[in-house]
Amino acid sequence: MRDMAEVGVREFGSGDLGGAARVLAERHGRHRRRHPLLRGDFEDVEVARVAVTEAWEAEGASGTVAVSGGEVVGYLLGAPKGPVWGPNVWVEAAGVAGRDAEVIRDLYGVAAERWVAEGKTAQYVLVPDDDSLVDAFFRLGFGSQHAHAIRGPFDGEVAVPAGMTVRRAERRDIGVLAELDLVLPKHQGASPVFSAGEVPTVEEAVADWEESVDDPEYATFVAEVNGRVIGSAIGCSLEKSSAHQGLARPDNAGFLGFAAVFPEDRGHGGGRVLGETVLKWCAASGYDSVVTDWRVANLLSSRTWPRLGFVPTFQRLHRLIGY
Ligand SMILES: CC(C)(COP(=O)(O)OP(=O)(O)OC[C@H]1O[C@@H](n2cnc3c(N)ncnc32)[C@H](O)[C@@H]1OP(=O)(O)O)[C@@H](O)C(=O)NCCC(=O)NCCS
DSSP, X not given: OOOGGGEEEEEOOGGGHHHHHXXXXXXXXXXXXXXXXSOSGGGSHHHXXXXXXXXXXXXXXXXXXXXXXXXXXXXXXXXXXXGGGOSEEEXXXXXXXXXXXXXXXXXXXXXXXXXXXXXXXXXXXEEESOHHHHHHHHTTTOXXXXXEEEEOOOOSOOOOOTTEEEEEOOGGGHHHHHHHHHHHXXXXXXXXXXXXXXXXXXXXXXXXXXXXTTOTTEEEEEEEETTEEEEEEEEEEGGGOTTSOGGGSOTTEEEEEEEEEOGGGTTSSHHHHHHHHHHXXXXXXXXXXXXXXXXXXXXXXXXXXXXXXOEEEEXXXXXXXXX
């Protein structure tokens, strides 16, 4: 049994970067044993150090370090993000690691005192799918908000149901693509997700598509039934996504960045066909893996993407303090 008295927790300082990098490199090594498609270089302490330094040097960053016998055994670093996340502090993928789940709880106990005193009551933590780490945060009042997931290259053929076709989107599809753009934020604004993401107007979405429909860096597909578009999906490089950074951005990965099927057309294989078409495009483009993400409370995407072979790698946990 761990002797609590041996571990001291105090504010993080720049002298702790080397020790924190060692703990992060170890954490990433454990994570990669479950997900070999994640980037290998962060197992190197010097590369991990770059990631921890970035977390520490982020504007407004603060946090804590746990030391035992003169050695860093855990750390927690958070920094605020844009206003859509509320009065927030974010712990990014390189912002937390520890050899012991209980140390994580001690680290948070000290760090959160400052965060809450500063009014940062909306708290977000991106953690590997490590049961003991997730459990430590659950026992600190956090819940699961978002999943990041990965899969290897798709090597099959897309099985298109009878009566359905799938093709690249063209300029003539702009009207329907704009309507489909509203489907996801509307769905996620409703129960049980209640996301605060803004729903654009159709006019705004049309204007966006007018500019971007020919962009060669995005592959947009539509599925049709009887000549009517029922859904769309977009593939691109993962580098286009600001939500997947650092340890959570595998090298040379494709990204399933968007998919939507009109409510009345769901449940007939359109989502699978569109998703697999993006997977096939990613394989043909030479990506080594494909990443996607979803709101855990989105009852549709959280069921669809695992069926297409995506395995969760990181979870974003969330705690809202005050009630
Ligand atoms: C996610 C979405 C695109 C899926 O499209 P869909 O046409 O309903 O999906 P499909 O009928 O092709 O089903 C795909 C797979 O997921 C499963 N699935 C889909 N919805 C499900 C549900 N509600 N419950 C259980 N399984 C479900 C299907 O069984 C199927 O698996 P299978 O082929 O192994 O049987 C669609 O539901 C949607 O537009 N949702 C709202 C917007 C959204 O969440 N987009 C995703 C952005 S992250």
